[in-house]
Amino acid sequence: MKQLELAKWIKAIIIISAIIGLIICFIIVPVLGKDLLTIYPEFDYMFIPSLIFIWITAIPFYIALWLSWSIAGEISKDRSFSKKNADSLKKISYLAVSESMLYFLAIVALLILKLLHPGILIIALFIIFIGIALAVTTAALSRLVEKARLIEEENELTI
Numbered sequence: 001m002k003q004l005e006l007a008k009w010i011k012a013i014i015i016i017s018a019i020i021g022l023i024i025c026f027i028i029v030p031v032l033g034k035d036l037l038t039i040y041p042e043f044d045y046m047f048i049p050s051l052i053f054i055w056i057t058a059i060p061f062y063i064a065l066w067l068s069w070s071i072a073g074e075i076s077k078d079r080s081f082s083k084k085n086a087d088s089l090k091k092i093s094y095l096a097v098s099e100s101m102l103y104f105l106a107i108v109a110l111l112i113l114k115l116l117h118p119g120i121l122i123i124a125l126f127i128i129f130i131g132i133a134l135a136v137t138t139a140a141l142s143r144l145v146e147k148a149r150l151i152e153e154e155n156e157l158t159i
Helices: 003-039 039-078 082-112 120-159
Strands: none
Touching: 039 082, 039 120, 082 120
């Protein structure tokens, strides 16, 4: 696969991910929350704070998508192994850890308030697991891109 074609695929996946994220944050979660309120009206006071929490946790996701877009741009310019890509991958790693921390803190807060439902716990633990896996993967990729960049620079200097 050529660099330009790969970059186009990456950008298409980023756009699809962004659209799905918007649909989840602004359509699915509010509708499901309203449906849950009809079943459990005593949790009405938790609807808005929960919705705001979901929206806040979307911020690192969209920042990571923006950084991924810039990585795709570098790939399309045939600069896959650049300092910019290594730094962007490192930032994505930090964002994934921050997302996991937000969900961990949410679990602790709900546990303290005695509002932690097993379904919420399973979903939050799944998000934490995915965030940690993504953080480790992007940190490793960042290191590999940086090493490849240094090797590429050495080769350019010796030729």
